[in-house]
Amino acid sequence: MLEIRNLHARVEGKEILRGLDLVVRAGEVHAVMGPNGSGKSTLANVLAGREGYEVTAGSVLYRGRDLLALTPEERAREGVFLAFQYPVEIPGVTNSYFMRAATNAVRRHRGLPEYDAIDFLTLVKQTMKSLEMDEKFLARSVNEGFSGGEKKRNEILQMLLLEPTLAVLDETDSGLDIDALRIVADGVNRLRSPERAVLAITHYQRLLDYLVPDQTHVLMEGRIVKSGDRSLALELEKRGYGWIEREVAGAAPA
Amino acid sequence: MRDTAAELAFVRHFAAARASREAREPAWLGRVRAEAFDAFQAQGLPTTKHEDWRFTSLAKLERLEFEAADMRPSTSAPRLPTGVALGRTHRLVFVNGRFAPTLSDLGALPAGCRVAPLSAALATDPESVKRAFASCADVKTRPFAALASALASDGVFVELAPGAALERPVHALFLQTGSGAPAAAHVRSLVSAGAGSRALVVEEHAGDTLVPDLTNALSEIRVGRDAAIDHVLIQELPEQSSCFASVLTRQDAQSRLGLHSLALGGALTRVELESRLEGEGAELEMNGLYLGRGSQHPDHHTTIDHAAPRTTSRELFKGILDERAHGVFHGRIHVRPHAQKINADQTNRALLLSDRATINTKPQLEIYADDVKCSHGATVGQLDDAQLFYLRARGLDLAAARALLTYAFASEVLERLPSESLRASLERALLGWLPQGGAS
Numbered sequence: 001m002l003e004i005r006n007l008h009a010r011v012e013g014k015e016i017l018r019g020l021d022l023v024v025r026a027g028e029v030h031a032v033m034g035p036n037g038s039g040k041s042t043l044a045n046v047l048a049g050r051e052g053y054e055v056t057a058g059s060v061l062y063r064g065r066d067l068l069a070l071t072p073e074e075r076a077r078e079g080v081f082l083a084f085q086y087p088v089e090i091p092g093v094t095n096s097y098f099m100r101a102a103t104n105a106v107r108r109h110r111g112l113p114e115y116d117a118i119d120f121l122t123l124v125k126q127t128m129k130s131l132e133m134d135e136k137f138l139a140r141s142v143n144e145g146f147s148g149g150e151k152k153r154n155e156i157l158q159m160l161l162l163e164p165t166l167a168v169l170d171e172t173d174s175g176l177d178i179d180a181l182r183i184v185a186d187g188v189n190r191l192r193s194p195e196r197a198v199l200a201i202t203h204y205q206r207l208l209d210y211l212v213p214d215q216t217h218v219l220m221e222g223r224i225v226k227s228g229d230r231s232l233a234l235e236l237e238k239r240g241y242g243w244i245e246r247e248v249a250g251a252a253p254a
Numbered sequence: 255m256r257d258t259a260a261e262l263a264f265v266r267h268f269a270a271a272r273a274s275r276e277a278r279e280p281a282w283l284g285r286v287r288a289e290a291f292d293a294f295q296a297q298g299l300p301t302t303k304h305e306d307w308r309f310t311s312l313a314k315l316e317r318l319e320f321e322a323a324d325m326r327p328s329t330s331a332p333r334l335p336t337g338v339a340l341g342r343t344h345r346l347v348f349v350n351g352r353f354a355p356t357l358s359d360l361g362a363l364p365a366g367c368r369v370a371p372l373s374a375a376l377a378t379d380p381e382s383v384k385r386a387f388a389s390c391a392d393v394k395t396r397p398f399a400a401l402a403s404a405l406a407s408d409g410v411f412v413e414l415a416p417g418a419a420l421e422r423p424v425h426a427l428f429l430q431t432g433s434g435a436p437a438a439a440h441v442r443s444l445v446s447a448g449a450g451s452r453a454l455v456v457e458e459h460a461g462d463t464l465v466p467d468l469t470n471a472l473s474e475i476r477v478g479r480d481a482a483i484d485h486v487l488i489q490e491l492p493e494q495s496s497c498f499a500s501v502l503t504r505q506d507a508q509s510r511l512g513l514h515s516l517a518l519g520g521a522l523t524r525v526e527l528e529s530r531l532e533g534e535g536a537e538l539e540m541n542g543l544y545l546g547r548g549s550q551h552p553d554h555h556t557t558i559d560h561a562a563p564r565t566t567s568r569e570l571f572k573g574i575l576d577e578r579a580h581g582v583f584h585g586r587i588h589v590r591p592h593a594q595k596i597n598a599d600q601t602n603r604a605l606l607l608s609d610r611a612t613i614n615t616k617p618q619l620e621i622y623a624d625d626v627k628c629s630h631g632a633t634v635g636q637l638d639d640a641q642l643f644y645l646r647a648r649g650l651d652l653a654a655a656r657a658l659l660t661y662a663f664a665s666e667v668l669e670r671l672p673s674e675s676l677r678a679s680l681e682r683a684l685l686g687w688l689p690q691g692g693a694s
Contacts, residue, residue, distance in 0.1 A: 092662025102648035
C-alpha cells in the first residue's frame with residue numbers, strides 16, 4: 001500500500017527527514033512513535049503534500065504510484081487522508097457544506113454517484129451519532145470555536161465520510177480525555193478492513209490500547225531506528241526513548 | 255469648474271431642461287435646483303488634488319460629452335434584470351431616469367404608506383414632497399449629490415405616516431439602456447419615515463448599455479423616532495458604466511437604520527453614505543461589499559456623525575479585488591462633544607486575489623467626547639494558505655478551494671442583509687462572480 005524509501009525532506013531549509021524507510025501493507029495498522037522534533041509531523045505533512053515541505057531525496061509509492069507527484073487534492077481523491085494535528089478554523093464555511101463538497105469531490109473521482117443534500121444529511125447525522133457528536137456542529141463554521149477534542153472528532157468524522165484507503169493520523173490522540181480517545185479510536189477501528197491501512201503517528205502509547213497496531217516504529221532524527229510489535233510501544237511508555245538513543249549510538253559505525 | 259467636456263454638458267442639460275421644469279414644477283423646487291447647480295458649479299468635477307478624491311480619478315470621465323439620458327430616444331422595452339428576486343414588492347422601474355409605468359407594479363399599499371415616483375407625487379401633493387425635500391443633503395461638499403439635486407429627472411418618493419409599516423419591500427429599479435453617445439442619468443429619491451414606521455427600500459442600478467454611461471443617484475432618508483428602516487443599494491451596471499450614488503440620512507431618537515451597499519459591477523463606482531444620529535439612542539448599521547476585477551474601481555466613502563448621546567453604529571465593509579482592480583474605502587466617524595456614551599465599531603477588510611490589485615483604506619476617527627467606546631479595524635490580505643491546504647487535503651481542487659474561501663470571506667456581509675430573499679439573491683450574484691461559479 002505504502003512504500004517509503006530513503007525519504008529526505010526539508011522544512012525552511014532544515015533537514016528533518018533523513019533517510020526514512022517504511023512499508024505499510026493493506027490491512028495493517030502501523031504506529032509511528034518518537035520524541036518531539038524527531039520528524040513525526042513532517043512525515044504526515046509530506047504524505048499529504050503540504051507546501052513548504054521539500055522532498056530532497058527518496059521516494060514514496062502509494063498503491064504502486066508515485067505519491068509525491070500528486071497534488072494534495074489528487075492524493076485525497078486517491079484515498080489518502082490526513083487527520084490534522086491542528087485542524088484549521090474556516091469562518092464562513094459551514095461544516096455540512098464543506099463535508100458534502102469534500103465527500104462528493106472524492107466520490108466523483110471514484111466514479112460513485114454524488115450525494116444530494118438530503119441523502120448526505122442522513123449519512124452525516126448517522127456518522128456523527130456514532131462519534132457522539134452533537135448535530136449542531138453541522139451548521140457551524142468548520143472548526144470555528146471548537147474545543148481541541150471537538151476538532152479531533154470532526155477530523156474523524158471527515159475520515160469516516162471520505163472512506164480513505166490510507167489514513168494518516170497526526171497525533172490525533174493528543175489533547176483528548178479518555179472517553180474521547182475511546183470514541184476516536186472506535187471510529188478508526190470501524191474503518192479497518194483488509195483493503196485499508198492506518199498510519200498512526202503519536203507521542204503516547206495510550207491510543208494504541210484501543211487501536212492495536214500490527215507494527216510499531218520508533219522515529220528518531222528523521223529515521224526509523226527501531227521497529228517491533230505492540231510490546232515495543234509499551235516498553236517505550238515504561239522506559240522512555242533514552243535506551244533506544246544509546247542503542248542506536250552504539251550500533252552506529254564509528 | 256474647469257470647463258471640462260462633462261461639466262459643460264451638465265451646464266447645457268441644466269439650461270435646456272429649465273423652461274419645461276419651471277412650467278410644471280413648483281417654484282420652491284426651481285430654487286432648490288438652482289442652488290444645487292450653483293453648488294455644483296462652485297465645486298466642479300473634483301480632481302485627485304481634492305483630499306476626498308485622492309484615489310479616484312475622473313480624468314477619463316470628464317472628457318466625455320454626455321447627453322441627457324432622459325432625452326435618449328426610447329428603444330423597445332428593456333429586459334428587466336432577474337438577479338435580484340425579492341418576491342412580492344412595490345416595484346418602480348425607471349428607464350434612463352424616467353418612470354416606466356408599464357414595467358412598474360406598485361401593488362396595494364398599506365394604510366399610511368405612500369410610494370410613488372417623485373414626479374407623480376410632485377404633481378398630486380407637492381406640499382408633502384416639500385416637507386421631505388433636501389432635509390438631509392448638504393450638497394456644498396458633494397459635487398455629485400449637487401448635480402443630482404439640480405438635474406434629477408425623477409426618483410422614488412416614500413412617505414410613511416407614524417406607525418405605518420410596509421410589509422413588502424420597495425424595489426426601485428433604475429435601468430440605463432440604449433446606445434449612441436454616452437448618456438448621464440440623474441435621479442433622486444426621498445424616504446420620509448414617520449415615528450415608529452418600518453420599511454425596506456431596495457435601490458438597484460442596472461442596465462445593458464455598452465457605452466460609458468453615467469448614473470448619478472441621490473437618496474435622502476429621514477428616519478423618525480422609533481422607526482426602523484433598511485436601505486439597500488445594489489450596483490450591477492455594465493462594465494463600461496460609472497455610478498455615483500449618495501445616500502444621506504438623518505436619524506431621530508431610538509430609530510434604527512440599516513444602510514447596505516453592494517457594488518458588483520460598473521467601471522467606476524463612488525458611493526457616499528452618511529448618517530447623522532441626531533436623537534438619543536439611535537442605532538445605525540452600515541454594511542458593504544464591493545467586488546472588482548479587470549480595471550474596476552469601487553470607492554466607498556462613509557460618514558457616521560454621532561450627534562447625540564447613547565447612539566450606536568456598527569460598520570462592516572468587505573472588498574474582494576482581483577486582477578488590476580482598485581478599491582477605496584474611507585470611513586469617517588465623527589463624535590460630537592456632547593455625544594457621550596456612544597458606541598461605534600468600524601471594520602473594513604479587503605481580500606486581494608491578485609498581486610496587481612490595490613486597496614486604499616483609511617479610517618478617520620474624530621472624537622470630541624470623552625466617555626465613548628470606539629473601535630476600528632482594517633485588514634488587507636490574501637487567502638489563507640493553511641485553509642487552502644486543509645480544503646485541498648479533503649479533495650477540493652485549488653480553484654474550488656479558492657472560490658469557497660472567497661465566498662466565505664464575503665458571507666459575513668451577506669448574513670447582515672435584512673431579508674432572506676435579498677441574501678439568496680446576493681449569494682447567487684456572488685457565486686456567479688466567482689471563477690467557475692463558485693465551489694461545486
